[in-house]
Amino acid sequence: MANQSDKFIKDSLFGFLLVLPALLLLFLLVVFPVIYVLYLSTLSFDTTPAHFVGLKHYAELLTNDSFFWIFFGHSMQYVVFAIGSAFFVALLVALSLNTINKFQGTLRTFALWCWAVPPVIASLMWKWMLNDTNGALNDILLKLGVIHQQVAWLALPHWTMIILSQVHAWTAIPFIMVILLAGLQAIPVELYEVASIDGANGLQKFRTITYPLLRTSVLTSVMLSSIFAFRHIDIVFTLTKGGPGEATELLVTYLYDNAFNYMKIGYSAALSIIMVFISMVIVFLLVKLIRPQEQY
Amino acid sequence: MAKKALTILLLLLVGVSLVFAGGQQEKEMKEEAGGSGTVYDASKVQWDPNHERIVAKDYRVPAGAKEAIEAEGSTEIVVYNWGDLSWDPATLLNGSMFTRLTDVQVQFVGTPDEQMTPKLQPLFMAKSGAVDIVPLDETNYANYVSRGWLEEVDFLWDDETMSEYHSGLQATVLDGHYYSVPQVGRIIDVLYYRPSMLKAAGYDGPPETWEELVEMAQALTIDKNNDGQVDQWGFAFKGGGVLDGAQLIKAKSLLLGVNPDDVDGKVKFNTPETIRVVQLLMDLRNKYKVVPPGVTAYQHGDIADFFLSGNVAMVIDPTYLYARCMESELADDFDVAVQPLAFKGGPTTQIQHWNGWGLSKYSENKTAALIYMDIYRSYQGQVNEFAIENNEVFLKKAYEDPKSKLVGYNDVLAQIDDTVVDVYQGQGEVYKAVIAELQKALLESKTAEEAMNDAQKRIDKILGY
Numbered sequence: 001m002a003n004q005s006d007k008f009i010k011d012s013l014f015g016f017l018l019v020l021p022a023l024l025l026l027f028l029l030v031v032f033p034v035i036y037v038l039y040l041s042t043l044s045f046d047t048t049p050a051h052f053v054g055l056k057h058y059a060e061l062l063t064n065d066s067f068f069w070i071f072f073g074h075s076m077q078y079v080v081f082a083i084g085s086a087f088f089v090a091l092l093v094a095l096s097l098n099t100i101n102k103f104q105g106t107l108r109t110f111a112l113w114c115w116a117v118p119p120v121i122a123s124l125m126w127k128w129m130l131n132d133t134n135g136a137l138n139d140i141l142l143k144l145g146v147i148h149q150q151v152a153w154l155a156l157p158h159w160t161m162i163i164l165s166q167v168h169a170w171t172a173i174p175f176i177m178v179i180l181l182a183g184l185q186a187i188p189v190e191l192y193e194v195a196s197i198d199g200a201n202g203l204q205k206f207r208t209i210t211y212p213l214l215r216t217s218v219l220t221s222v223m224l225s226s227i228f229a230f231r232h233i234d235i236v237f238t239l240t241k242g243g244p245g246e247a248t249e250l251l252v253t254y255l256y257d258n259a260f261n262y263m264k265i266g267y268s269a270a271l272s273i274i275m276v277f278i279s280m281v282i283v284f285l286l287v288k289l290i291r292p293q294e295q296y
Numbered sequence: 297m298a299k300k301a302l303t304i305l306l307l308l309l310v311g312v313s314l315v316f317a318g319g320q321q322e323k324e325m326k327e328e329a330g331g332s333g334t335v336y337d338a339s340k341v342q343w344d345p346n347h348e349r350i351v352a353k354d355y356r357v358p359a360g361a362k363e364a365i366e367a368e369g370s371t372e373i374v375v376y377n378w379g380d381l382s383w384d385p386a387t388l389l390n391g392s393m394f395t396r397l398t399d400v401q402v403q404f405v406g407t408p409d410e411q412m413t414p415k416l417q418p419l420f421m422a423k424s425g426a427v428d429i430v431p432l433d434e435t436n437y438a439n440y441v442s443r444g445w446l447e448e449v450d451f452l453w454d455d456e457t458m459s460e461y462h463s464g465l466q467a468t469v470l471d472g473h474y475y476s477v478p479q480v481g482r483i484i485d486v487l488y489y490r491p492s493m494l495k496a497a498g499y500d501g502p503p504e505t506w507e508e509l510v511e512m513a514q515a516l517t518i519d520k521n522n523d524g525q526v527d528q529w530g531f532a533f534k535g536g537g538v539l540d541g542a543q544l545i546k547a548k549s550l551l552l553g554v555n556p557d558d559v560d561g562k563v564k565f566n567t568p569e570t571i572r573v574v575q576l577l578m579d580l581r582n583k584y585k586v587v588p589p590g591v592t593a594y595q596h597g598d599i600a601d602f603f604l605s606g607n608v609a610m611v612i613d614p615t616y617l618y619a620r621c622m623e624s625e626l627a628d629d630f631d632v633a634v635q636p637l638a639f640k641g642g643p644t645t646q647i648q649h650w651n652g653w654g655l656s657k658y659s660e661n662k663t664a665a666l667i668y669m670d671i672y673r674s675y676q677g678q679v680n681e682f683a684i685e686n687n688e689v690f691l692k693k694a695y696e697d698p699k700s701k702l703v704g705y706n707d708v709l710a711q712i713d714d715t716v717v718d719v720y721q722g723q724g725e726v727y728k729a730v731i732a733e734l735q736k737a738l739l740e741s742k743t744a745e746e747a748m749n750d751a752q753k754r755i756d757k758i759l760g761y
Contacts, residue, residue: 016304048444132590133529133607142525150525152589157739237410243536244592245736260413261538261724263439265421 041269050266057270067254068271072278074161075250078236079229079282081165082172087222089169090176095210097177098184108181115174123238126167130154130239154240157247164248167235172228176221183217184210219290226286227279251275336655336662338451340364346457351693355674357397361667365398370661372401373668375429376416378651380406386684390668390677397671400664409596410538412436420445425660429668432476432652435539437468438721440654446475447655447662452670461690464648464717476652477673480687481715485547485612485646486708487633488621493528493609502610502633506576509610509636513586516609529608530586533577537595541734542727543647547612548573550645550716551638557718563759565730566745566752574737574744581738592735603630614649618705619686632705634712648688648715722758729754 041057043050061068093111100107114122129136132152141147153163187210195205211218233252236242242249242257255275259268342359349356381388381404391402405427407415413436419427420443430440440446453474458465461478468476489502497516503509513530520527534540545565549556552569559567580587594602603611604624611617612635621630637644653669655662671677675697678689683699688709694700695709730751737747755761 013304016301020308045443048442133526133588133602134605148524150589152593154593155590155739157736157741240593241536241538241595243732243735244739245741246732257725257728260417261435261728262722263417263443265417 037269037272040266041273043266043269045263045265053266057267058274060267061270061274067249068251070246071249071251071254074248075230075252077161078165078168078248078250079226081162082168082229083176083222083225085166086169086172086176086225087218090173090221091180093173094177094180094184097181111177112174114170117171119171119232119234120238122171123167123235126170126235127154127239130163155244157244160240160244161248164235164239167239168229168232171235172225175228176225179217179221180214183214187213215290219286222290223283223286226282230279230282231275251278336447336666340367341663341666343451344454346452346454347460349670350457350674350691351460353675355393355397355671355676357667358670361663362398364663365400365661365667368661368663370400370664372403373428373659373661373664374403374405374426375653375668376405376407376412376427376431378407378409378412378431378433384685386680386687389680389684390672393676394668394671398664398667400661400667402668420656420658423658425656425658427656428659428661428665430654430656431479432654434650434717434719435724437476437652437654437719438470438723441470441475442721445657447657447659449474449476449655449666449669452477452666460692462648462692462715464650464715465690467717467719468650468652470719476654477669478678478690479651479653479672480681480685481648481650481690485635486615486618486705487610487612487635488603488617488630489610489633490606490626490629491631492629497609502631503636505636505640505642506638510580510584510586513580513610514584517586526585526588527607529588531580531610532587532594532599532602532608533580533591533612534594534596534599535577535592535735535738536598536731538724538731539727540594540596541731543649544577545570545573545730545734547635547647548576548638550647551635551643553643553645555645555716555718557720557723558716562761563720563726563755564752565726565755566748571744571748574734574748577734578737578740578744582740592738615686615688615705615709622704632708634708643714644712645714645716646712648690648717650690650717650719725758726755729758 042052042054044053044056097104097108097111117125128134130153132138132150132155135153137153138147138150142150154160156163191209191213192205195209200208231252233250233256236248236250236253237256240248242253251271252275255268255271258264258271341361341364349358375391377384377387387404391404395401412431416427416430418424420440430446432440450473462481464481465478468474468478487502493516494500494502494512497512499512499515503512509531516528516530517526518528519525533544535544542565546556549567549570552572554567554569556565556567556570557563564570581589581591588602599611599613600617600620602608603613603617604620604626606626615632618632621627634644635646653672655665655669659665673691675691675693678691678694679697679700681687682689682694683697683703686703686705689695695706700706733742733747733751733754736742736750737744742750
């Protein structure tokens with residue numbers, strides 16, 4: 001008994017030693033920066049050296065900074081519009097790819113290509129496509145007769161946010177599609193055969209078989225994409241820098257300005273911590289909403 | 297099991313602490329030797345007299361510098377640069393000159409503008425010696441100085457030396473101290489126009505006043521094929537960006553005799569003159585429709601690209617566009633002129649954007665870095681910037697060099713002798729607020745007066761008025 005216990009301890013110790021380098025790396029790259037940001041958020045850099053102010057920045061942000069709440073609203077709009085539309089398109093594409101047998105590999109590769117484009121490059125590409133005088137989008141829509149005047153897509157205060165969110169959706173669709181496709185392929189074909197025998201149509205099969213069994217994949221893809229969208233800066237930063245008239249200013253661009261343009265390091269650190277909590281709330285709400293049901 | 301795990305954890309903590317302590321000790325030792333974070337001892341080098349060295353046609357390294365460089369063990373300095381070095385041949389040339397004179401290599405780190413502070417800030421906060429020379433402009437200079445990240449360089453300046461530079465350079469003296477040298481005076485706004493387009497519309501030359509600008513822009517805004525779409529715009533401006541929109545307002549306000557960055561010592565963007573400027577911009581977009589509606593989103597570089605695309609007859613842009621035009625298809629069909637005045641005989645004051653070099657407080661190669669800065673602000677360094685890159689410079693004598701006289705728009709610059717430079721803490725935040733309100737005015741969600749009054753409320757809060 002004692003020998004078994006000693007062996008167990010030795011094995012455990014050995015295992016611990018094996019993962020120790022990874023743990024150290026995790027500590028240095030993940031844990032320490034979080035602790036450091038928490039520390040920074042309690043400092044004010046208005047003086048040199050910085051001085052301790054406790055939770056003052058948090059109080060300021062939540063109770064005395066009207067821009068925080070306005071830009072929080074913008075961020076939520078961005079996430080909802082972007083991931084909402086990305087999810088529906090991704091689901092359609094995944095359902096299609098799941099049923100298509102010919103050229104499967106090629107089609108799946110095409111479906112992923114926009115994921116391969118670096119975010120900043122994609123943003124620059126869309127910036128030129130959305131240009132009011134030389135942009136490809138205006139040119140195409142004018143020739144198709146959809147519009148009759150050139151549209152300044154990035155200068156519409158009520159619509160630019162939706163447009164930016166659709167640009168984000170374009171980048172997010174492949175990621176969501178891949179996860180949903182993997183979930184679809186895990187659904188047993190026999191269930192559909194049985195449903196067919198019972199006379200179920202396509203919509204009924206989707207409602208009673210596909211979606212319930214896909215909920216885990218839906219939750220994973222929507223949750224991850226929402227968090228990515230919430231902290232995504234490239235598109236807004238490149239296309240509008242928060243304009244026109246702060247109509248597309250997000251919490252993440254506000255954080256960037258405070259940290260690097262206004263040098264309010266402590267304030268922006270506090271904002272980043274609050275954004276982490278907001279992300280956690282988003283995850284909580286999504287889990288509540290899309291909680292997977294019992295498996296068959 | 298628990299005991300053993302605890303023991304290991306404790307050993308780990310001890311080990312990590314030792315590593316950090318060792319690093320700290322090494323840092324302290326370096327500080328004792330005059331390394332990072334310490335105040336530079338200028339007496340090691342005979343900087344005085346600065347004046348003779350700066351205006352000499354051939355730069356000479358001051359006495360004691362080479363010995364000081366050797367004592368500091370410097371073999372390379374790290375210089376961060378705005379953007380890729382392929383756009384800055386003069387910077388490379390000045391770097392080569394520095395290496396030839398000091399045997400110290402230069403490692404340039406070309407960084408996009410938006411990434412400069414995100415890259416430098418962590419280095420400064422870590423008190424790292426990974427950067428020696430820091431590129432500065434209005435958005436970061438005052439902030440870096442207030443955080444104590446830049447070395448004071450009073451010993452590089454005196455009244456006689458300062459008198460060799462455009463008076464606007466005085467604005468870079470903060471709290472009575474010098475923390476930089478000028479890189480470029482950079483980029484006074486000038487009017488670029490397409491002579492062929494103007495001629496086709498019946499005009500022999502560019503507009504000289506705002507009234508002429510509006511009239512000509514209307515004539516030059518053309519739907520060539522009558523399909524209801526404008527194919528050629530008369531004018532364009534930058535209503536967005538990080539600085540652009542606010543500096544557009546400032547540039548035009550100066551032509552009405554008011555500097556919004558200094559109205560009796562305060563920043564004031566809601567003067568009658570400034571409101572008039574915003575109204576003009578609104579009218580250009582919404583009433584006369586001579587600029588693309590998307591100007592609210594146009595940023596740094598967008599106007600230049602727009603002009604080079606051939607879809608606009610006139611733009612006002614910094615002088616860096618000149619070199620791009622010369623290398624483009626427009627080389628034979630563009631010209632530059634002084635930007636139109638508010639009215640004939642009106643004020644001619646222009647913004648002179650400022651780019652400078654600063655020395656990191658945590659540099660471990662301070663003497664070498666200071667020599668680099670010294671070369672850059674000297675006659676040779678400044679002539680290289682103007683003659684090769686066509687960037688204006690602050691050193692007045694640089695314009696008299698034979699190489700400088702070959703620059704195509706030298707005669708235009710000769711007409712612009714009244715310039716201002718403004719640098720103050722919070723400038724970036726102020727400009728962001730101004731741009732946001734300008735965009736609301738351009739989109740007609742506010743009147744010009746409402747927008748600028750709201751901008752001023754935000755400015756008052758930012759600057760603590």
